Amino acid sequence: xxARPTFDNELxxxxxxxxxxxxxxxxxxxxxxxxxxxxxxxxxxxxxxGDGAIDExxxxxxTRCLSLLLRQQPVxxxxxxxxxxxxxxxxxxxxxxxxxxxxxxxxxxxGDHIFTMVEHIPKMASIAVSMVHDSIESYVKNNLDLAKxxxxxxxxxxxxxxxxxxxxxxxxxxxxxxFDRAIDFLMIxxxxxxxxxxxxxxxxxxxxxxTGTHKKTKIM
Numbered sequence: 690x691x692a693r694p695t696f697d698n699e700l701x702x703x704x705x706x707x708x709x710x711x712x713x714x715x716x717x718x719x720x721x722x723x724x725x726x727x728x729x730x731x732x733x734x735x736x737x738x739g740d741g742a743i744d745e746x747x748x749x750x751x752t753r754c755l756s757l758l759l760r761q762q763p764v765x766x767x768x769x770x771x772x773x774x775x776x777x778x779x780x781x782x783x784x785x786x787x788x789x790x791x792x793x794x795x796x797x798x799x800g801d802h803i804f805t806m807v808e809h810i811p812k813m814a815s816i817a818v819s820m821v822h823d824s825i826e827s828y829v830k831n832n833l834d835l836a837k838x839x840x841x842x843x844x845x846x847x848x849x850x851x852x853x854x855x856x857x858x859x860x861x862x863x864x865x866x867x868f869d870r871a872i873d874f875l876m877i878x879x880x881x882x883x884x885x886x887x888x889x890x891x892x893x894x895x896x897x898x899x900t901g902t903h904k905k906t907k908i909m
Contacts (some may be wrong), residue, residue, distance in 0.1 A: 690716065696757070699753070699756075699757055700770060701769075703753055705899035706753060707778070707828065707829065709746060709805075710747065711781065712786045713739075713742060713785070714781050714785045715742035715818055717784075717789070718787075718791075718814060718817060718818050720732055720733075720788075720792075720797065721736045723792065724736065724792060724809060725810065728798070730796050731732045733792040733795040734792070734796060737789050737796075739789075740785050740788075742841060743782060744782065747778045747781070750774065751775065751778065754774055754775050769897065769898045773828065776890075776891075776894045777891050780894075781825075781887070781891070783883075783887055784884050784887045787880040787884050788880075790880050791877050793807075794873050794876055794877055795877075798873050799870070809852050809853050810853065810877060810878055811867055813849045813881040816845050816846050816885065817885045817888065820846075820885050820889075821888045821891075823835055823836075823839040824836065824889075824895070828894075833895065833896060833899045836893075836895040840877075840889050846882055849878075850879070850881070852884045857871045858908045874885070
């Protein structure tokens with residue numbers, strides 16, 4: 690087998706690893722929110738423990754990328770693909786961290802939920818999970834249109850986050866003895882907003898891969 694077919698095969702394996710990592714972070718977000726809704730502390734603990742698997746696959750992808758750079762002779766477009774993958778896994782790893790952060794808050798939360806908040810936080814989570822999935826899909830399928838549509842959905846997450854903030858302020862004004870729990874819910878919403886931002890970052894790296902130009906990513 691010549692150098693180019695070998696390189697193309699390695700790139701395909703890289704895409705498979707990215708899909709696996711994406712599936713892990715999607716599952717982590719979904720489980721953390723399920724644990725929040727059901728106050729399932731065992732499920733939340735499994736999310737925290739599972740964060741190590743995300744870190745491990747990140748290291749594996751880094752190793753594969755560096756191997757491609759050192760052992761192969763990538764052309765400009767190939768270099769963009771590899772550098773895009775390296776940037777993407779950084780955002781995906783942080784998404785995993787945010788999901789684990791949510792799970793840690795679930796473990797600490799005591800008592801009944803503020804049910805009006807539960808209406809908005811799962812909606813935020815649903816959009817954030819779909820954004821993460823589609824951002825990775827846009828890279829694997831080389832689909833710039835999907836990346837742009839995914840970026841547009843970030844406005845929906847921001848809008849829901851603002852609703853959560855306003856409702857929590859109202860809640861605190863009438864229940865000052867529950868301030869700490871309200872802050873926990875605010876932090877969960879904030880982590881979801883960050884997850885959506887990381888999905889946007891991934892999409893902007895897809896744009897770089899396709900066009901060679903890149904917008905400034907959001908700083909976390």
